[in-house]
Amino acid sequence: MRNHIRTTALAATALLAAFSLTACGGDDSADAGKAAPAANSTATAGTGKDAKDTKDTKDATDTEKSGNGTADAPAENASATSKGSTTGGGHGGKSATGSGSKSPVTCTGSNTKVTVSKVSRPINHLLLTATNTGSVPCYAYHAPALRFDDAQAVFPVLRDSIPQAVVTLAPGQSAYASIGLSGEPDGQELHKSTHLGVYFMGKSNQGSTGASAELTLPAGTTWGDNGFVTYWQSEMADALTY
Structure with missing residues (x-):
């Protein structure tokens, strides 16, 4: 078992x-x-x-x-x-x-063509235009010195028209200055002229430099002792604002 x-x-x-x-x-x-x-x-x-x-x-x-x-x-x-x-x-x-x-030179009557023309506005104004005819830039210093015919003194310059910088003209470019012929009427004696001598100022603004430009004025041009010429401007409109 x-x-x-x-x-x-x-x-x-x-x-x-x-x-x-x-x-x-x-x-x-x-x-x-x-x-x-x-x-x-x-x-x-x-x-x-x-x-x-x-x-x-x-x-x-x-x-x-x-x-x-x-x-x-x-x-x-x-x-x-x-x-x-x-x-x-x-x-x-x-x-x-x-x-x-080439360094820029001073604008003068020998390297620019200068013209004078009558404008409708402002009234009693002429416009000077100086065009660079040279091959290098030129500086249009200060304001042009103007002599009407055989006047003994140059025309007054409007100091309020000084531009911000010297106007520099490349070949072919133009500068402008306006001529206020009589200023504000005040019974002044007006002088009739047929020719205008335009003289260019140097950098020092101590007398003219270089050749001048001899222009024939528009017929019937008269001017007064309290007239003015502006500084050279780069734009025509700027010149004609005075």
Whole structure:
């Protein structure tokens, strides 16, 4: 009886061991089953990455070629722009060299053309225009000194008309000065004249310099002792505001 119980116990123990081994084997198979797809997935991902890298490399090569082709156009445009700028700069430089290489001189009757004309507004006014006919800039200093016919004194200068800076005339440019012939009426004696001497002042304003300009006045010009002439102005409108 005891042997039978012991045999049964051993048989039960062997059966449990078999179940245990079967269970362990089942888990390993499951793990292996799970690992395989992971390995396959990795391999697939690797293949996809390589394919993508290959495509990216090709695309990058194509893009680089395309990019170089695109870059060539701006380079040509830039070259054209640079050439245009150089041409413009050269022209500007030439102009600056042509007039800027020599120092400006004083405007006088020998390097300007001076005219006198009658204006409708303001009334009793004449307009002097001095145009630079030289090849270099000239300074129209202060106000012109005027002498009507053989008058003993020069015409009065209107100090209130001093400009902010000396008027500089590039070749071809003009300066303007207005002549108030009689000022405010106060019973003054008027003088009739036919000629006008225009004298240019130097920088120091201590007497005239260079050649003068001798002009014929508009017919019927009369002037009074309280008349005036303005300083040279760069704009005609500025000269005629006085």
